[in-house]
Amino acid sequence: MMRSVLIFGVLAVSFVSCEGEEAYLASYQGWDYYKVRASGTMTSANIKITCEAAGYVMPCPQEPTCQYTPSTCTDTGLVGIRCGGHLMDEISQVLSGQNPIYCPAMEGIFTCFHSSSYAGDAIGVQPITSPGNWFEGADYSNQFAFCAKVLNADKCFQLSEEPKAHQAAEGQCVTLGGTLAGVKTVAEQEFLADQVRLGTDVSHWVGLKNGQEHFLYTDLSTMSSNLRWMSGKPEHLCALLDKNGNYDLNADFCTEQYNYVCESDVVTCKQNVCLNGGNCTSCFNETYAYCDCAPGFVGNRCEISYGRADADLYRCESFSCPYGWSCQDRGQLSFMCGAHV
Known part of the structure; x- marks a missing residue:
């Protein structure tokens, strides 16, 4: 069995720095969501400036037809519970299964919210220090802006639910129409580590191994390849995201059994199953398809138009x-x- 992560793109880095502090939150319907440290009062205008300075957009809190949605935001498909209800709810549900006002991971995050009742057109949450409440952005400074970035449509991933030896894991990924995940950047490693923590939370093989045995003597000289081994010896050492090391890379004999991560290129669907002008992309031999909907439409197949269905x-x-x-x-x-x- 494989658990589909259904993630398009080489994804986000979860990191914290002294300047430009930001952190990856979650992926939802083709977008990555982040919190980015803002400087100054948490108004809608400042949230937008903060997001764009970091290379992101300010996502709309709800569908464009909602009276609380400002014209300056970008529609990323968020709708919340209802117009004027819990904002950022889809992301909060992914993170903790709770509303934002009770989700610790949403602490200090502010989003745009167009209303004459809120100066600065922004509200936020502090569920750790004051759970169950919304706060007016104009009353707070130097908090986090709620930002988003569309996923790059170049690859997607699947996480397995069962362990295999490295060679068997490679074969299973090929059968599915992909390969073992290469994990070639820190951003990709951090993203996959986050997904594993949310899933099975165990070590996973990745597509990295040495070509021959590389054992070293105490003087650091390399072991001779002419020495004889007993039959059944491990042929290679292979790399894994190691749970015991906070999902940093580690190596083990390839004959050991671990869960594994497959990756697949994202391509245009052979048949566009998206409606109303949407564009279809797929991965893993079209096992999974994703619709990029035209403006005014939402749904898995872009079947829902604003103001109708x-x-x-x-x-x-x-x-x-x-x-x-x-x-x-x-x-x-x-x-x-x-x-x-």
Whole structure:
């Protein structure tokens, strides 16, 4: 069995530095999400400047038709629970299965939110220090901006759920239409390490090994290849992301059994299964396909248009207000709950 990570692109670095502090949060529907340290008041304008200075965009908090979505943000497909509900919810759910106001990983993150009730058009969360609350961005400074970057469509990965010897793992990846993951950059290594922690959290083989035995004597001279070994000796040493070393690379005999990471190039689908002008890309012999939707459409196959198929999700008939409160539809894609006076 293989666990599909369904990740397109050579992905994010999780790191912290004294200047330009940032960290990878999660990947969702073709985008990487980050938190980036801002300098100054946490207004929507400053969040946008912070994201763009780091090479990212400021994602819209919800669908473009929501009245709380500013015109200056970039639509990355986030919709939240409902218009005006929990912002950044999809990312928070990936990280912890909780709403942002209760998710420790979202601590100090602020996002744009267009409303006359919030000066600066931004709100954020501090779930560690004050769980369950939203905070006005204009009241806070030097926090984290919620940013996003589209994934580069050049490769995707799968994580196995069972261990194999290195050669058998190579064969399984080829059968799936890929290869063992090369892991050629620190960014890729950090990203895969994060995915493994979220998954099985065990060591994984990667596509790196030596060509011959390289044993050294105590004087650091190389062992002669003419020496005889017993039958069944390990032929090679192979590399793995080692759980015991915080998923840094380590080496072990290739005959040992570990889980493994496969990778595949991302290519254009032979048949475009995306609707409404969307573009289809796939990997692992088209086992997985991803639709890049045209503006105004969402869904796995771009089958949902704003203001049509998803409209009922945002009307009173599909939502129950708290006991004693009344619901009033406010346009096509929003409603309001209010207490009886």
